[in-house]
Each structure stands twice: as C-alpha cells, then as structure tokens.
Amino acid sequence: MRLNVLKNTVLLFVFIMISFGCLAKPSTENTKQELSVSLSDSTIVVGANRTQAYIPLLKGKSIGIVANQTSVIFKTDSTYTHVVDSLIQLDVNVTKVFSPEHGFRGTADAGEVVKDGIDTKTKLPIVSLYGANKKPTADQLKNIDLLIFDIQDVGARFYTYISTLHYVMEACAENNIPMLILDRPNPNGRYIDGPILEMEHKSFVGMHPVPIVHGMTIGEYAQMINGQKWLENGVTCELTVIEMEHYTHDKLYHLPIKPSPNLPNDQSINLYPSLCFFEGTNVNAGRGTQTQFQVYGSPFLKNQEYTYTPKSNKGAKHPKHKDKICYGVDLTNEKQLNQINLAYIIKAYHATSNKSEFFNSFFTKLAGSKKLQKQIEGNLTVTEIKQSWKTGLDGYKKMSKKYMLYN
CATH class of the missing domain: 3.40.50.12170 (Uncharacterised protein PF07075, DUF1343)
Incomplete structure (x- = not known):
C-alpha cells in the first residue's frame, strides 16, 4: 500500500516537472x-x-x-x-x-x-x-x-x-x-x-x-x-x-499555436468574426494567400487599390477565385476590434459589379438568420442593423452570465 502511494506521488511530481519545463525536451x-x-x-x-x-x-x-x-x-x-x-x-x-x-x-x-x-x-x-x-x-x-x-x-x-x-x-x-x-x-x-x-x-x-x-x-x-x-x-x-488561473475576459491573449491553417496570427483571429461572413459570398477572405482573414477581395470588386491572386497553398488547396486577380482591401494593419465590423461586407456588397450573385446559401448559415442578408440588400446602415440585435444580445448576456467562471 505504501509502495503504491509512493509510486503515484513520484509520477505526479514528474508530471509537474514536465509541465514547468524541468524535464521534457x-x-x-x-x-x-x-x-x-x-x-x-x-x-x-x-x-x-x-x-x-x-x-x-x-x-x-x-x-x-x-x-x-x-x-x-x-x-x-x-x-x-x-x-x-x-x-x-x-x-x-x-x-x-x-x-x-x-x-x-x-x-x-x-x-x-x-x-x-x-x-x-x-x-x-x-x-x-x-x-x-x-x-x-x-x-x-x-x-x-x-x-x-x-x-x-x-x-x-x-x-x-x-x-x-x-x-x-x-x-x-x-x-x-x-x-x-x-x-x-x-x-x-x-x-x-x-x-x-x-x-x-x-x-x-x-x-x-x-x-x-x-x-x-x-x-x-x-x-x-x-x-x-x-x-x-x-x-x-x-x-x-x-479552470485557468489568473485569467479574466478583458485580458489580451496571444495564441502561440495557430488554431487552424487559415488563422495564422492574432490579427486574423481578431478579424475572423467580421470577415467570415465573406465565406457566404463571392468574395475571397484571404484564403490562398499568406494573409488569411486579413484581406478580402474578388474579381468583381473594381476600383480598389489593393490586389492579390489566391493560389493553392497548404491551408487552402482550392481557394475561391484561385489564380484570378482579386481587387479588395488590406486589413493587416487594422486596429484591434472589440465588436463585429459590418462595414467590410456592406462596402463590398455596394462595390461589387455582380450583386445578384454576391450572396450564396451558406451566408444564412453563418449569420444564423435570413435577416442580415435582407438588411444589407435593403441598404440598412450598420447602426440600424446592430440596433436590431440589441434585444437578443441583452437576453443572451443575462442568460449566459450564470455560467461564467471568470470575471
């Protein structure tokens, strides 16, 4: 009995040493x-x-x-x-x-x-x-x-x-x-x-x-x-x-390992909630480049200063508009967002020369509703669209609060 307790204690000590870099390479x-x-x-x-x-x-x-x-x-x-x-x-x-x-x-x-x-x-x-x-x-x-x-x-x-x-x-x-x-x-x-x-x-x-x-x-x-x-x-x-120690929701956290092939850095992760809407449109969101979810563009967005050409790469074997020149916007130096920025997709919709094919069926799944597409097509402003979210967000915040583990 004592031998088993000693063995388990030693194993736990070794694991803790690994965790803090004392043993394992x-x-x-x-x-x-x-x-x-x-x-x-x-x-x-x-x-x-x-x-x-x-x-x-x-x-x-x-x-x-x-x-x-x-x-x-x-x-x-x-x-x-x-x-x-x-x-x-x-x-x-x-x-x-x-x-x-x-x-x-x-x-x-x-x-x-x-x-x-x-x-x-x-x-x-x-x-x-x-x-x-x-x-x-x-x-x-x-x-x-x-x-x-x-x-x-x-x-x-x-x-x-x-x-x-x-x-x-x-x-x-x-x-x-x-x-x-x-x-x-x-x-x-x-x-x-x-x-x-x-x-x-x-x-x-x-x-x-x-x-x-x-x-x-x-x-x-x-x-x-x-x-x-x-x-x-x-x-x-x-x-x-x-649970984590010393974590609060207002702390910035850099991900040391990219969580998926097309989120390579902090900027892409921060922009992802805003730019992922483009996955449900005819606009490329940087897949097939080295600046995934930090740029957006398409062959149908004319009069844009920034251009790029998506190529097959490790993170996207078949990127949207592969090998075609895309006209769009570079957001690699955009300031840190603390809200979803709808201006990107609204601007792209109004700039496209092919509005009838701008949205596809996947957009509704991403938005979780048919309303957002209709609001953009109906020329609602960012403020008007976000106001329509308020009641739902207030209810969610009240509900989710009781499950929070961190401040």
Missing part, C-alpha cells in the same frame, strides 16, 4: 508549429498546465482525449509539450484520440473530410469527428472511462470546435462517460456581438441560439450547453472543468 515537430510562445499575459495558467488538479483523476482509468495541435502544456523556457505525449510518458492509459475539423495535427483544409488513422508518433488510433461522423459512436467510446476535451477555441459561433464539443458531450451523456475539460482563454472573449442564431437555421457552423461572438471559454460554453439543456432529449453530461 520539446519535440522538433511542435516547435516548428510555433508562431511565438510569448503570452500577452504571462501570469495566465491554462487548464492543461494545472496538472496537480487533474492527474489524480486519470489514474487507473482508460482515457480518451479530444485534441489537436493546440492541446499543449506550456513550459517556462517558451516551449511546450503535447498533452497526449505527456500523458503517455507518465503511463496514463490513453487509448484513443478524437480529432476535430482540420485533424489531430491541424493541417487539413476548412471543410476537408478528415479520415480515421493512426498517429505516427504515439501509434494511438485517431477517430475523426469530421469525417464519417461528427458525433462519437457508442462503439468508438467503448472501454473509455473518462474523456478529456482540450482544444483552443477562438470564440466565434461558426468556428466548429464548439459544435464538436456539443456532440462529444452528448455522446458522453448517452454512454455514461464523464468528461474533463482543460480550459483555455478565449482570444475574442472581451466582447459579445452579432445576431442570435434562429434554430431553424441550425447547422454545424451554428448549433445554439447564441450570438456570433459568444464571449465564453470552452469550459464556460460547456456549462451553458448543460445548463440550457441543449443536448438531445435534454440529457446532461457529467462535466469537470479544470
């Missing part, structure tokens, strides 16, 4: 993916780094984990180790990895089907939640005692990691599997904005009646899913959130 593969590992606020401790809070919960259990390239433990020397690699190193029984859109290593295009496979480094089976099914099946969850969810989100309703969160929670609830969330900051968590999704327009890019910028961390959002009974048949997931 960073893998070359991980460091290549870095943008910069300097956090805007170095006092923030993400959930994954709080090993002493969750390692005891994993011992003696068969563990599954929903993870991607952002699922890391930061170290004091400005490097990091992947959570999966660290768990395995400490003999935690990780048996399966579940991967979201863009895959486990985060290299697949937006919307690209991701297949099941085997991770070349750990040899663990990888179950894609963006392939044959988006919700884990009972068979895929068989023999798993606890499921960890650790993915960096960007705080926008149409960013699909929160949709994956929904389906994973639902599957865990239906199969009596507890879920552990390692919480991370929301880089767009300083504000709440946008139209509330109307449920008749529910899709994988919008599953809940929330605004486009929801203002919550993954841990907070999961609590809201449970509390509002949004899972099928009102089931709830047994949930534990490993």
